[in-house]
Amino acid sequence: MTKILVTGAAGFIGSHTVDLLLAEGHEVTGLDNFRTGREENLAAAFGHPRFKLIRADAAEPGVLAHILAEDKPEAVLHLAALVSVPESIAQPGLNRRLNIEMTGLLAQAAVTAPGVRRLVLASSAAVYGACPDLPLREESAGRPLSPYGAAKLASEHILGRAVLAQPGLSALALRYFNVYGPRQDPRSPYSGVISLFAAALREGRAPAIHGDGGQTRDFIAVADVARANLLALTRPLSGFHVLNVCTGRAVSLQELLAAMGQALGAAVQPARAPARVGDIRHSLGFPGRAESLLGFRAGGDLTSGLARLLRD
Numbered sequence: 222m223t224k225i226l227v228t229g230a231a232g233f234i235g236s237h238t239v240d241l242l243l244a245e246g247h248e249v250t251g252l253d254n255f256r257t258g259r260e261e262n263l264a265a266a267f268g269h270p271r272f273k274l275i276r277a278d279a280a281e282p283g284v285l286a287h288i289l290a291e292d293k294p295e296a297v298l299h300l301a302a303l304v305s306v307p308e309s310i311a312q313p314g315l316n317r318r319l320n321i322e323m324t325g326l327l328a329q330a331a332v333t334a335p336g337v338r339r340l341v342l343a344s345s346a347a348v349y350g351a352c353p354d355l356p357l358r359e360e361s362a363g364r365p366l367s368p369y370g371a372a373k374l375a376s377e378h379i380l381g382r383a384v385l386a387q388p389g390l391s392a393l394a395l396r397y398f399n400v401y402g403p404r405q406d407p408r409s410p411y412s413g414v415i416s417l418f419a420a421a422l423r424e425g426r427a428p429a430i431h432g433d434g435g436q437t438r439d440f441i442a443v444a445d446v447a448r449a450n451l452l453a454l455t456r457p458l459s460g461f462h463v464l465n466v467c468t469g470r471a472v473s474l475q476e477l478l479a480a481m482g483q484a485l486g487a488a489v490q491p492a493r494a495p496a497r498v499g500d501i502r503h504s505l506g507f508p509g510r511a512e513s514l515l516g517f518r519a520g521g522d523l524t525s526g527l528a529r530l531l532r533d
């Protein structure tokens with residue numbers, strides 16, 4: 222059993238990871254300020270004897286240092302962040318505070334808290350920007366296109382420096398690709414395309430394809446991401462590592478709609494919308510490093526993942 226702190230525990234990825242960590246016998250402290258996290262996401266965790274929730278803002282100086290000193294976790298999964306790319310463009314100051322400075326506060330606190338052995342950071346495929354060399358490998362030069370991607374890249378460097386400063390600490394930055402699954406909030410127009418399509422189908426509307434539908438993404442189920450987080454928190458490793466969390470399979474929006482139709486047992490007719498300005502044509506990750514370092518391989522096939530999502 223490992224004692225684990227999860228920041229952003231009430232979020233989409235956080236809550237699925239908390240559920241898995243508890244099921245695997247770990248002791249979990251969740252931290253959330255509920256800016257975007259939702260209580261109902263933690264419905265299964267509340268009342269669990271190995272779960273505790275702290276309602277506080279991890280970006281406030283002193284908060285993380287206090288929790289690491291008092292609660293004494295051995296590993297920290299840092300998911301608390303500003304998660305919206307458009308919001309990072311509209312509010313660059315908030316992006317800097319939540320996606321760079323907060324990582325700095327965590328790194329500083331972890332370097333001085335003797336019990337913390339492992340930091341795991343939620344990074345993103347957004348660090349690659351429009352890198353044309355596919356599949357994307359971790360060593361590809363990061364050329365982020367948004368303040369969000371740039372901040373995640375900066376946070377990776379912060380983690381690397383913390384490990385140099387405290388050799389007893391190891392750290393992993395996980396570059397999540399396009400994550401989908403239950404509890405992803407479809408209310409923002411910039412939610413993931415799968416949750417937007419699923420919401421449209423549930424409400425009897427035609428899903429809108431921006432552009433010709435030939436664009437591809439590496440869609441990964443949140444259950445797989447939770448498993449990658451678990452392995453990153455608990456596998457024996459030293460040093461600092463950057464890993465893609467992806468499937469290595471490219472799926473076009475047309476294929477996605479066909480798979481949704483298959484899951485529903487009826488063909489889906491999309492509505493057509495103009496291509497998004499700045500849309501990336503293809504994004505695909507190479508999953509080899511996560512497999513060799515963590516033994517992680519994405520398991521869920523898209524059609525059954527979609528079927529589960531559309532049933533819920």
Ligand code: UD1
Nearest residue numbers: 306307347399411412413414415417429430431436497500
């Ligand atoms: C992700 C981010 C986005 C960011 C980009 C670059 C999310 C949810 N989105 O976008 O904010 O700018 O990485 O780092 O994290 N699409 C439709 N119909 C819809 C919604 C989307 O056709 O209703 C298309 C998009 O134009 C895109 C594809 O679906 O081609 C995937 O969109 P999305 O889920 O937003 O992911 P990214 O484009 O990878």
